[in-house]
Amino acid sequence: MAASRSLAALTLLAAFDSRRMAMRLVLWRRAWIEFGGRSFFGSYAVDDDGLVTVKTPLGSKATQLGGSSAISIARRLLKELAADGHARAAPG
DSSP: OHHHHHHHHEEEEEEEETTTTEEEEEEEEEEEEEETTEEEEEEEEEOTTOEEEEEETTEEEEEEOTTSOHHHHHHHHHHHHHHTTOSOBOOO
16 A cells, blocks of 8 residues: 555656657656645646646646745645645545
């Protein structure tokens, strides 16, 4: 069970970057937050241009990396998605 969680936490996705006409590898990581007494989960990635994207089954948000860490930005975006109803709470 722990191994499957580890595999689910890091998902690799090969994406085509039409600007560079080359394949690139995008590493998606898991992010989670506590909000309103519930836990919310999503995936986030940082592209070559410093754009942090957070995805949930119900929506996505993105912003530039700036001076904060990628995980800090991902958690903030995930909180915004949860507040807007675009993230599902974890069961339990």
